[in-house]
Amino acid sequence: MGVGKYIIAMDQGTTSSRAILFNKLGEIVSAAQHEFRQIYPKPGWVEHDPMDIWSTQMGVTMEAMQKVDAKPEDIAAIGITNQRETTVVWDAVTGRPVCNAIVWQCRRTADMIDRIKSAGKADMITAKTGLIPDAYFSASKIAWILENVPGAGERAERGELRFGTVDSWLIWNLTGGAVHATDRTNASRTMLYDIHRLCWDDELLELFGVPRSMLPEVYPSRHVFGTTSLFGGEIPIAGAAGDQQSALFGQCGFEAGDVKNTYGTGGFMLMNTGRDAVNSRQGLLTTIAASPDDSVCYALEGSVFIAGAAIQWLRDEMRMLKNSPQSEEYCTAVPDSGGVYVVPAFSGMGAPYWDQYARGTVVGITRGTSKEHLIRATVESLAYQTNDLLLAMKEEAGLGITALKVDGGACANDFLMQFQSDISDITIQRPKCIETTALGAAYLAGLSVGYWRDTDEVRENWQCGRVFEPHLAKEEKEKLLKGWRRAVKCAIYWADEEDNGDV
Numbered sequence: 001m002g003v004g005k006y007i008i009a010m011d012q013g014t015t016s017s018r019a020i021l022f023n024k025l026g027e028i029v030s031a032a033q034h035e036f037r038q039i040y041p042k043p044g045w046v047e048h049d050p051m052d053i054w055s056t057q058m059g060v061t062m063e064a065m066q067k068v069d070a071k072p073e074d075i076a077a078i079g080i081t082n083q084r085e086t087t088v089v090w091d092a093v094t095g096r097p098v099c100n101a102i103v104w105q106c107r108r109t110a111d112m113i114d115r116i117k118s119a120g121k122a123d124m125i126t127a128k129t130g131l132i133p134d135a136y137f138s139a140s141k142i143a144w145i146l147e148n149v150p151g152a153g154e155r156a157e158r159g160e161l162r163f164g165t166v167d168s169w170l171i172w173n174l175t176g177g178a179v180h181a182t183d184r185t186n187a188s189r190t191m192l193y194d195i196h197r198l199c200w201d202d203e204l205l206e207l208f209g210v211p212r213s214m215l216p217e218v219y220p221s222r223h224v225f226g227t228t229s230l231f232g233g234e235i236p237i238a239g240a241a242g243d244q245q246s247a248l249f250g251q252c253g254f255e256a257g258d259v260k261n262t263y264g265t266g267g268f269m270l271m272n273t274g275r276d277a278v279n280s281r282q283g284l285l286t287t288i289a290a291s292p293d294d295s296v297c298y299a300l301e302g303s304v305f306i307a308g309a310a311i312q313w314l315r316d317e318m319r320m321l322k323n324s325p326q327s328e329e330y331c332t333a334v335p336d337s338g339g340v341y342v343v344p345a346f347s348g349m350g351a352p353y354w355d356q357y358a359r360g361t362v363v364g365i366t367r368g369t370s371k372e373h374l375i376r377a378t379v380e381s382l383a384y385q386t387n388d389l390l391l392a393m394k395e396e397a398g399l400g401i402t403a404l405k406v407d408g409g410a411c412a413n414d415f416l417m418q419f420q421s422d423i424s425d426i427t428i429q430r431p432k433c434i435e436t437t438a439l440g441a442a443y444l445a446g447l448s449v450g451y452w453r454d455t456d457e458v459r460e461n462w463q464c465g466r467v468f469e470p471h472l473a474k475e476e477k478e479k480l481l482k483g484w485r486r487a488v489k490c491a492i493y494w495a496d497e498e499d500n501g502d503v
Contacts, residue, residue: 004076007446008064008235009438010057012082012166013243014103014265015312017056019064020435021075022442024451026461028435030070032063039100044107044347047100050088053166054173058230065231072233078174079239079445081246081437082166083265084189087141089152089214090169092162095177099149101166102141105266105305105347109140110356116140121207128194128201130277130286132354136303138165139191143208159213165190167240168216174228174237181225182216184296185245188288193218195277195288198296221245221290222444239444241290243437244268248299249290250440251405251431252462254455259393259401261386262437263410265312266350267304269389271397272297282392283352290440292447292455300396302389303350306360307382308410310344314378320371324409330375331415337377339364341487344381352392353488357495363487382410383420384484390424403427407436414468422472423480432465 006029011018015038021030034056039047065075085104090097102108113133116122122133131137142163146153155161164172165186171179187193187200192210194201200215219225221241227234241249244262248270251260256274261267270289277286277298289299308324315321321330343349345358362374394401404426410416411434421428433439446452 004451005074006070006076007442007451008061008075008078009442010061010078010080010170011243011438011441012053012057012080012170014083014105017053017060018438019057019061020438020442021064021068021070022439026433026439026442026458028433030064030067032060032067034060042108046103046106046347048086048103050090050097050101050169053101053169057170062231072231072235075231075235076451077236077238077445077449078228079441079443080167080170080237081241081243081441082170082186084165084186084242084244085136085138086166087138087145087163088166088169089142089145089161089163092160095172098152098161099145102144104136106141107135107347107356109135109144110348112140112143113356116207125191125204128196128204129191130188130195131191132283132285133191134354135356136305136350137189137191139204139208139210142210142214146209153209156211156214159211161214162216163210163214164216167242171225171237171240174230175226179226180216181219183219183221183223183240184288185221185242185290186240187218189242195286195298220294222292222294222448224448236449238448239441241441241444244270244301245288245290245299246440246444247407247437248272248440249443250436250438251407252455252459254292257397260405260407260436261389263307263382263406263408263416264437265307265309267307267382267386269302269386269393271300271393273300273397274298278396280396282396283354284392284396285351290444300393302352302393304385304389305348305350306344306346307385308408309346310342310378310381311410313344313346314375320375325412327375327379328413328415330372331379334370334372334376337380338369338373339366339483340369340373340377341483342374342377342381343487343491344378345491349491351389353492355492355495358491359495361487361491361494363490364483379413379416380419382416383423384481386420387424387481390426401426403429405429405431407431407434417468421468421470423477425470425477428468429464430466430468432463434465
């Protein structure tokens, strides 16, 4: 039995930093959350200040501990889960970032990826990394920083700079610069890591011009990375996983065939494929899953770049909502979307389309279109995009998926969950605790230090909160899906027109 009453999950997301204290039953004892600044220097560019990430994560962790008067000795371990692919480069001595972090959504390196694909490197990249070459992943972001930040390339060659995904950045700071490390799940999203040989790949490092000295050590997700004394006493950092793999682990997706969908800033569907790295023919990614031990587990992943972020867009930029949960009452205020479709391709489209240049599109507007219709169409877009992933996943895995476990903030929207069930003709299982991303990090850390005995004990904690069953007539479903497919074509066609200059 590990020492301490609680496990802390540091959940560092795209728009906010959170900290949650969990008990043995996997229940939330205390939580704190703080949004931080999103920086948009140019259209399609997205940045974060790494110091905002660090300061908000420290702040919410202390706040969550203070809410229940938890001392360092009450904490058995810390688990970290994080927004993936987001790229931080910092000085190896001072720890100061050389520039803002380039966020996973950022499209500034799309042209670089096009050149690499034109040079015939795409198949090699996919064979080694399981990824489709895209500006989404870390490799081109590092290359951009080394090429465009004054002096960064030379400093990196001299061994003076370090690269990390957000987990590495947090571990570095938590340990006072003593540990530069990441886990396999995050490494597998950089487009520099060979997921079969489990190592940084020299050919990829050369292709993107990344010196090996910049890179962190890679460990299993369930691992004691080091200790931190920043909270008044020594606490082990005993688990780390990228947010989507962490959510699959938090949903007890330990076995081949287990599948979950997370409705976060983006939307992400993962299926555990066990020891088999399944190669996709439909634009799904092959990635490393978080394992309950040192063995390697793989997953198929479908990525939707904009999910909950579309609802934030309605709230912040369009000012149609006072808060995100309010979207549900607007959705139910009208019987349907009035023929309106929103394709929220604000930063290109992920699986199964993989179009870097697609842009957000609204179609089907008439004089009778209201705010309610537009809000409903935006919320429905989350379900349509998820359905695209589900269809590809079923075909690739050759498995009949009859139920889908869901999590993430937007899954609290009952309208969205019912519409998802209807449009996908599938049973939706929403757990009592929808904070499964944080819970996965907590489980990894707790298993590392013996707080939980094994995965069987963890499984006993999973409880279904609500089930949604499909009720929509087949003809109506097909009509709606046909409209969605036409809307997607419009989003992609718009990008082609813009590119070619045709009228």
